[in-house]
Amino acid sequence: MPSFLISEPDYLQTRDDIGDVFLVKLKITNVGNARGLVDFNFRIMGQSGFGGPGGMTEEKRLYEVEAGQTKDVQVVLYDRPMMMTVNTLISGNIPSSYNNFLRSATEVEKANMEEYERVSDQAVSLIFKDEYVVDNEDDGFSSFSISRESKLKRYVDSRKKVDEDKLLYESLNEWWTPSVWTPVAHSAYYGETVRSALAIRRGDESNYVSWTTKVPEKGFYELYVYIPVSAMYKRPSRREQGGGQQGGQGQGQGPGRGGGPQFADKGTDYNYTISSSEGSEKILYELNNPEDGWNRLGSFHLPADSVTVRLSSDTDGKRVIADAVKWVWKR
Numbered sequence: 001m002p003s004f005l006i007s008e009p010d011y012l013q014t015r016d017d018i019g020d021v022f023l024v025k026l027k028i029t030n031v032g033n034a035r036g037l038v039d040f041n042f043r044i045m046g047q048s049g050f051g052g053p054g055g056m057t058e059e060k061r062l063y064e065v066e067a068g069q070t071k072d073v074q075v076v077l078y079d080r081p082m083m084m085t086v087n088t089l090i091s092g093n094i095p096s097s098y099n100n101f102l103r104s105a106t107e108v109e110k111a112n113m114e115e116y117e118r119v120s121d122q123a124v125s126l127i128f129k130d131e132y133v134v135d136n137e138d139d140g141f142s143s144f145s146i147s148r149e150s151k152l153k154r155y156v157d158s159r160k161k162v163d164e165d166k167l168l169y170e171s172l173n174e175w176w177t178p179s180v181w182t183p184v185a186h187s188a189y190y191g192e193t194v195r196s197a198l199a200i201r202r203g204d205e206s207n208y209v210s211w212t213t214k215v216p217e218k219g220f221y222e223l224y225v226y227i228p229v230s231a232m233y234k235r236p237s238r239r240e241q242g243g244g245q246q247g248g249q250g251q252g253q254g255p256g257r258g259g260g261p262q263f264a265d266k267g268t269d270y271n272y273t274i275s276s277s278e279g280s281e282k283i284l285y286e287l288n289n290p291e292d293g294w295n296r297l298g299s300f301h302l303p304a305d306s307v308t309v310r311l312s313s314d315t316d317g318k319r320v321i322a323d324a325v326k327w328v329w330k331r
Contacts, residue, residue, distance in 0.1 A: 002036025002067065003092035003193040005029040005124035009084065013105035014113065021113055022105060024075040024084065029124040030065040031193065032092055038063050041085040042077060063117055070123045076115040080105075094169060094194045098187030126192060130329040134211040135190055136183075136198050136322060143198055143209040143322075145180035169196055174234040174264050177201040177319040181209060188230035188292070190324040197228060197323040203313035205271075210310040211325040218304045219329060222296060223274065225285070225309075226324040229292035233261035263287075268317025273310040276302050287317075294326060302327075 010025040028038055040061040057079070065071055087097040127133050134140040169185035170178065181198045189195040200207055215221060265287050272283040274297075283297050309325045 001032050001090070001092045002030050002034050002065070002088075003032035004036065004038055004065070004088050005031055005126070005192055006038070006086060006088075007124050009100060009102070011102050011105045012111055013107050014109065014111045016113060019078070020080070021111075022077040022080055023111060023113070024077070024081065024102070026073055027070060027120065027122070027124045028063060028065050028073060029070040030067055031123075033067050035064065035066050036091055037089050038065065039087040039089060040075065041087070042075065042081040043083045043085070044077065044079045045082045070120045072116070072118045072120045074112070074114070074116050076113055092193055094185050094196065095187050098195075130331065132213045132215060132327040132329075133324060134213050134326075135192075135324040136196060136209070137191060137194055140212045141209065142212075143181040145200070145207045170199075172199050172231070172321075179203075181207065181313075181322070184321075186228065186231040188228040190226040190228070190293075197231075197321050199319060199321045200313045201319050202315050202317065205312040205314050207313040208310050209322040210308050212306055212308045213327065214306050215302055215327060215329065216304060217329065219301070219331075220299050221302050221307075222299050222328040222330060223309070224294040224296050224326040224328065225270075225272070225311075226293060226326070227287065227290040227295050228321065228323055229263060229290055232263060232265050232321065234264035235261060265317055265319070265321075268319075269315055270320060271312050271314050272297060273312075274300055274307070275310065276307045277305050278303055299330070 005028070007027040010023075012023040012025070014021050014023065024042070030036055040063070042059045042061075044057045044059065059075075059077060059081075061073075061075055063071060063073060081102050084100045084102055085097060086100065089096065169183045172184040172186070177199055179201055181200045183196050184199045185194070185196045187195055189197045198209060266289075268287045270285045270287070272285060274281050274283060278301065281300070285295075285297060307327065311320065311322050313320050
């Protein structure tokens with residue numbers, strides 16, 4: 001089966017003799033053991049918007065990539081694309097498709113406006129120099145849970161997983177959170193071919209996960225945690241939308257006005273412990289307007305040795321989601 005690493009797209013805007021030209025550049029590496037196909041669908045908004053007649057058009061591209069091969073791809077579009085859907089079809093990628101919003105293009109005066117797909121000897125890499133990343137799919141990650149549920153419910157749940165043909169990942173939503181650390185999948189989570197995280201409902205310090213790596217040199221390291229904001233939205237209640245006969249001009253004035261999604265975990269605190277042979281330090285991190293992706297916890301002096309970050313289920317929110325951790329060496 002093929003499995004694909006796909007870089008974040010470069011989105012450029014330039015001009016030819018007629019008008020604007022939009023370029024989307026990216027790399028695709030097939031790290032699987034079979035030839036595969038990757039389908040790209042670009043949604044283009046016309047003058048009447050997405051909704052009106054003829055307001056949205058689509059352009060598709062399909063690329064074949066051999067096992068172990070990398071391709072550099074450039075797509076040339078003559079109308080502004082608003083969203084790119086990537087579908088890896090039959091592959092080892094989880095999930096197999098995801099959306100990437102193309103919000104603002106970088107304007108350039110000169111650019112190669114040739115559409116191409118070229119074989120490259122530079123494979124896609126999601127890790128850069130002096131960065132040390134541990135994802136929940138990596139060997140340096142571990143989890144520990146103590147279930148407070150009855151033996152009967154645990155037995156029923158265990159049989160359910162077997163009956164579902166060894167389903168490895170759940171789908172998390174605002175109405176359900178597991179009582180033990182459970183793998184969940186979503187395109188917003190960090191990952192190479194598998195975008196996943198672990199989730200648990202509010203508990204105490206007896207339920208925890210940890211990320212461990214060995215840093216090569218003694219010194220200061222910036223520590224980042226991955227917060228998948230795009231996977232943590234909810235629909236606002238009717239009251240929050242300003243619905244009902246009362247309060248129509250009150251609480252409906254927030255970010256979710258008009259029925260739009262809201263960040264479900266706003267204000268939730270995560271309790272981290274950073275440990276090394278030099279000692280340990282506890283960090284309380286509140287999810288107040290976090291970035292959708294890497295968020296800085298702070299700068300820490302670490303020895304050239306194993307270092308660990310632990311996150312417990314102790315929170316004042318409803319749940320905790322554990323994804324990836326990154327140390328960046330400050331030379």
